[in-house]
Each structure stands twice: as C-alpha cells, then as structure tokens.
Amino acid sequence: MSDLTRAAGRGPGSKEAFITSTQELLRRRGYAATGVNEIVARSGAPKGSLYFHFPGGKEELALAAMQRAAAQLGAIMEAILDGGDDLGQSLARLIDALAAGLAASQFADGCPIATVALETANESEAMRAAAAAAFDSWLEVISRRLIAAGFDAAAAEQRALLVLAAIEGGLILARAKHDVAPLRALRPQLIALVDRA
C-alpha cells in the first residue's frame, strides 16, 4: 500500500474503522439515529474514503457491520457453549457474559442485531435478510450444542429457538430497566431447559 493510498484512507485500516464504528453505533442507538458524519467522526478515517469503501453509503456499511457483529457474537457463543462439558453451566456463562457486557456499557451494549432488525424489518429487504441470517446462524450454534448434549435434531431446533428468544427478550427488558435482573432471573430457567435432554 502506497503512502498516498493510506493518506486517502483507502487502505484496509479505514474500511475496518468504518465497520467498527458503525457496529458500535448500531448496537447502542440503532440505524435511523446513526448518521454518516457520526460514523466518520468515530472512525477517525477520512470522510472522503467512506464512499470509496462503501459506495452504497450507510445501508451498505450497516450491512457489513451486521454481518461482522453476527459473526463475532456467533464465535463468542460457540466458544462459550463449547467450552465445557455441562451445557447448563456453559449457557450460564454465556448469560453472565452478556449481562457483564451490558452492565459495563451502562446498558448500551445489548444484542447488536435486534434494534436494527426491528427498525428495518419493513424498510430494507437487505437489512431484514441480514438480521434473519444473523439469528439463524446463532440458532445453528445453540442447536448444534444441544444435539451434542443429547437432544434429537427436532427437539434441539425447538429448544434453541426458546433459548435465543428468551435471551433476546431478556436483553430488551434489561436495557429498558437498566438492570441485569431480568437476565439473572432467566438464567436458572434456561439452564433447566437445556439440562432436560
């Protein structure tokens, strides 16, 4: 990469910085409240390079951020759920990690997809599809781990849906209350659901 390319913000570093700042803003405030100028300011990259990397502007950038967030949280879920022999204890660690992230961010960092999914489900087909793909990828992670714990495929699919839906709902309630209590109260109930193979 030439010095000129780097100075113009056309290297991979700027592209990454735009995706990261978009991820943070979408997670905390959603799509409509996130402005391109704010993404640029937070990224530290030159504004002129945003449309070089993302000619489709804010929507294309949001799609990249959603895909990145889905993959990152999916990898975290997989690492935690596969990180122990007892699925109930692993699920408890996942819920604790989500609660800790929420509390550490003053209840700003909930699900990185849910807000955008709800805002755009009837506004952008591309964003709706990206949200659906994110949820499907997480369901797949949970379902695979349930099968490894002894659930048959159909039961695992159903139970994974209940676990993910409850966590998503718990994150909404925890953000609204500015309190991790809903996640803590769901914890033993979800452990019981996955221990019952």
Add this chain to the structure above:
Amino acid sequence: MSDLTRAAGRGPGSKEAFITSTQELLRRRGYAATGVNEIVARSGAPKGSLYFHFPGGKEELALAAMQRAAAQLGAIMEAILDGGDDLGQSLARLIDALAAGLAASQFADGCPIATVALETANESEAMRAAAAAAFDSWLEVISRRLIAAGFDAAAAEQRALLVLAAIEGGLILARAKHDVAPLRALRPQLIALVDRA
C-alpha cells in the same frame, strides 16, 4: 367545544389522532425514523395543534403513545389470558393473536414498545422509564394469571418473565424472517411451561 376550537384542532379528537398515528409509526419504524411531519400527515389533524396538545413535541407525544400502547396491549393480554380456564390454551390464543396481527400487517406490527425501548434506552430517561413500566405492567398481568393457575408468587414472577421474554424475542425473529414460524414453534414450549404448576 366551540367550532373555533374544533377547527384549530384543539379538541380531544386531534389529540387522540396524534397519539394514534404516533403509536402506529413507532410500532412499525421506531422513534428515530418517525418524523413530526409524518405524524401530522397521518393524523389528519392540523399541524399547528400538535404543539398545543404536546408542548414537549415528539418526545412527549411518543411517551403518550407508549403509555397508550402499553395499556391497550395489557388489556388485550388480560382479556385473552383470563378468558378461559386452561392457562395453556389461553396462552396459545395470545400467541396466535400476536402472530395473526403480525401476518395481517405484513410483519410490521410486532411489539409496540420493543423497538422504541432499544433505540432510546440510553438516549431518553423518560422513554426508557416508560418502556420499563410497560414491560412491568405486562409481567404483572401474566404473573397474576399464573398465580391463579396455582403457581406460588415467586415461581409465577420467574415464569412470567420467561414467557414475556420469549414472546418478545419470538416477535423480533418473526419480523426479521417475515414468517410467523418462530412464534408457532415457541407456542407448545410456552404452553408446557405454564402447565407445569
């Protein structure tokens, strides 16, 4: 009410129309994407009367819409859950009603509070508190019905939380997928949870 008051949009009819149009827009698109001009256009009331009824503008209007939506959905939940002897069957009817409303609106009409709750949890203390109060009022309805079905108070509170969280999460997934399948798949699992007193 004088003819002049009515013509100026200062009667109760205009106030109601503003609240109703705000409710519809918040539910479908969220807070940030909803503009005052769109609320006015949809309401059919004169724009000049909006700040007469809601001097605090969009946020005050949104708070009124959230309180109205919380009360309306709470009343529907109560009517359906109290409308039969078998709580499992009543809960199934509630889930079916939510799924039918979602499908009839091309997956636009999910939870009237969730989108706004996620968008504003760290942006407006008043809206955050209104969202928390809405969820608490619904938890209260479900919990009371669980106690009537034989759960003790502590178990009812826990179980109500799991039921509401799962429904909220199911509505997100259904909107993202444009498919009621997630709600249908949660249905038997939630029935099983409330039948186990």
